[in-house]
Amino acid sequence: MAATDNTRSNRWRRAASVIARRVAGETVLVPLAVRASDPEFKSARLFVLNETGEYLWSLLDTPRSSLELAQNLTLEFETVAGRAHADVEAFLAALCDIGAVRQVTDAQAE
Amino acid sequence: MLAESTVTRVAPVAGIRIIHELMDGIELEHIATVEWRGTKDAGRPLVIRHEVGEVTTRRMKRVLDVPPWCTFHLDERGEPSSQFHAVFGEVDRLLSCELPGSQYVVRYAEPPHGPVVALQSELTAFSFALAARGFGLIAHSCAFILPEGAGVLCPGMSGAGKTTLARLLRDNAPAVDLLTDDRAIVTLEDSLTLWGSPWPGSARVAGSASAPLSAVMFIRHGNAVALRDVSPGEAFRRMVNSLSMPLWEPARCDRALEIVDAIVSQATLVEAAYPPTADAARRVTRQLARALR
Numbered sequence: 001m002a003a004t005d006n007t008r009s010n011r012w013r014r015a016a017s018v019i020a021r022r023v024a025g026e027t028v029l030v031p032l033a034v035r036a037s038d039p040e041f042k043s044a045r046l047f048v049l050n051e052t053g054e055y056l057w058s059l060l061d062t063p064r065s066s067l068e069l070a071q072n073l074t075l076e077f078e079t080v081a082g083r084a085h086a087d088v089e090a091f092l093a094a095l096c097d098i099g100a101v102r103q104v105t106d107a108q109a110e
Numbered sequence: 111m112l113a114e115s116t117v118t119r120v121a122p123v124a125g126i127r128i129i130h131e132l133m134d135g136i137e138l139e140h141i142a143t144v145e146w147r148g149t150k151d152a153g154r155p156l157v158i159r160h161e162v163g164e165v166t167t168r169r170m171k172r173v174l175d176v177p178p179w180c181t182f183h184l185d186e187r188g189e190p191s192s193q194f195h196a197v198f199g200e201v202d203r204l205l206s207c208e209l210p211g212s213q214y215v216v217r218y219a220e221p222p223h224g225p226v227v228a229l230q231s232e233l234t235a236f237s238f239a240l241a242a243r244g245f246g247l248i249a250h251s252c253a254f255i256l257p258e259g260a261g262v263l264c265p266g267m268s269g270a271g272k273t274t275l276a277r278l279l280r281d282n283a284p285a286v287d288l289l290t291d292d293r294a295i296v297t298l299e300d301s302l303t304l305w306g307s308p309w310p311g312s313a314r315v316a317g318s319a320s321a322p323l324s325a326v327m328f329i330r331h332g333n334a335v336a337l338r339d340v341s342p343g344e345a346f347r348r349m350v351n352s353l354s355m356p357l358w359e360p361a362r363c364d365r366a367l368e369i370v371d372a373i374v375s376q377a378t379l380v381e382a383a384y385p386p387t388a389d390a391a392r393r394v395t396r397q398l399a400r401a402l403r
Contacts (some may be wrong), residue, residue, distance in 0.1 A: 019363050023371045024342035032357050
């Protein structure tokens with residue numbers, strides 16, 4: 001399921017199947033082993049977050065819509081709205097692809 | 111009634127004595143093993159029982175395939191198991207956990223045709239135990255100790271030049287104490303310690319000494335000897351796939367990342383380019399020793 005398939009009002013939060021840790025001064029996401037048919041998967045797949053990625057990841061501690069994320073990004077980094085929306089959609093799609101975020105229903109979000 | 115068993119002890123590895131309990135007439139293959147003198151004995155042993163029995167992964171969750179060698183599963187407690195496939199005509203077998211960090215069992219689907227090579231199950235059980243104890247990591251790496259006592263880890267996947275470096279140092283730098291050409295162990299207690307292992311590569315290096323981990327040196331072929339500094343971030347990205355990471359369990363994976371963070375934060379990080387010559391090997395170790403002063 002790609003994040004971009006969803007409307008901006010759908011809400012997202014961090015999944016339990018990923019570990020986030022500061023290593024060497026950077027925030028690293030390590031998806032726990034859930035799938036593999038490629039020998040490369042015997043090693044860790046790592047995702048290092050840049051500054052805006054770290055900021056968005058911190059916001060996903062609680063359920064957020066892509067609209068909320070983009071608004072926060074615009075305020076924090078003085079990004080233009082259109083660019084912020086595109087960045088957030090791409091970020092959520094990437095995290096969704098590695099199982100690092102999950103969509104939550106309104107009931108789960110409360 | 112106690113079943114009849116034979117016990118084989120492996121001298122301690124990173125302070126952990128390995129005990130193989132052999133049931134049902136199973137024998138271990140010793141011909142291909144290297145001489146391993148062992149480290150100091152510093153903790154509770156790791157017991158690996160070998161027995162014939164049903165090999166089943168029912169009620170387990172399949173989490174990782176490493177074709178064609180093995181498939182990892184999690185049992186109902188979240189403890190890892192490894193099903194080793196009969197790649198070279200061996201018997202199908204399953205390594206599973208009885209007591210995390212201490213007791214594991216290798217179950218063979220049928221009586222083995224002859225003595226079994228324990229390398230794969232021993233290495234995997236040791237890796238599981240290290241993770242369960244939060245004690246350290248196995249690194250796919252060449253490792254050695256400089257004459258001044260500094261431990262040097264040279265991580266890299268197959269083809270990175272670990273064996274070549276080990277052979278060059280063995281033949282041309284007698285003051286260097288070689289630990290391994292393929293599998294080193296890094297532990298973190300009060301400080302980082304680098305250990306050799308009884309699981310060598312084709313250079314057959316299995317040194318049982320240990321030393322404080324002082325440097326991580328990434329190796330690559332070059333036309334001339336040159337050392338350059340590597341940032342912690344680059345070092346992390348370059349070395350993490352050479353490490354045995356317990357990707358199945360959050361707390362253990364987090365502890366493993368903590369150990370990696372300690373490595374890249376505390377050790378001197380360099381990349382060494384050199385041609386595969388005797389003189390280059392000596393110059394690399396001299397330049398590295400200078401960098402560590």
